[in-house]
Amino acid sequence: MANLCIRSLSLGALRNVVRLSPRRLCTATQQKNGHGSEEASAEQSAAEKFQAEKTQLEDQLKEMTDKYKRALADTENLRTRSQRMIQEAKLYGIQGFCEDLLEVADILEKAKESVPEGEVTSQNPHLKNLYDGLVMTEVQIQKVFAKHSLVKLNPYGLKFDPYEHEALFHAPAEGKEPGTVTAVTKVGYKLHGRTLRPALVGVAKAS
Known part of the structure; x- marks a missing residue:
């Protein structure tokens, strides 16, 4: 009798679960899906x-x-x-100082060239001593220039180079190729490979 009651109760509970579970399951599913x-x-x-x-x-x-x-x-x-x-x-940095010294070197060179070679003899000791002094001074100043990489440019007989020379005139020159320097009016100088003063020259042209 008791077993029959339990079975009846269980069967009733099962029916309630079956009856209610679809709705609850749907709600639970919706809640779960929404979450x-x-x-x-x-x-x-x-x-x-x-x-x-x-x-x-x-x-x-x-x-x-x-x-x-x-x-x-x-x-x-x-x-x-x-x-x-x-x-x-x-x-x-010594460029300006060198430019000023170039004028002194030019004067020394002109003074030396102005002395006639035939007069420089032992018969004229005073002139000879003066000339020798000019030569030694010029040699010494060129040594000082070389020490500071100041190099003299005397391009006579060389091809004209506009970076190192300044042409004063062009003239026909026998036996010279056009573009060759045939005269040097004033020598030029370069400082550490840079032209400090171009040489003033005359250039041969085609006749």
Whole structure:
């Protein structure tokens, strides 16, 4: 009798479960699906936000890297220019002083050339001593020039070079190719390979 009651009760409970479960199951499913959809949407939103922030940071990093590289390049260029200017200042800082000394060298050369060679004899000791003094002074000043890389340019017989010579005139010259320096009015000078004063010359031209 008791077993029959239990079976009847169980059967009734089972019927209630079967009768009620579809509705409850649907509700539970809807609640579960709704909750899962919200979680998925939140996760997707967070992922999109993270990706946007990542892209922004990468762009900022790239921009800062480019600026850093440009700054390094500018600094290196400035350092190179500064070193070149310092080096040039060391080499050519005496340029003005050398230009003034060139006038002295020109006067010495003209004074020496003005003395007739035939008069420079032991019979004219005073003139000979003066001439020898001019020669020694000229030799010494050229040694000083060479010590400081100031080189004399006497291009007679060479090809005309517009970077080292200044043509005063062009004239036919027998036996000379056109463009050859046939006369030197004033010698030129170069300081450390740079033309300080061009030589003043006459140039042969085709007849």
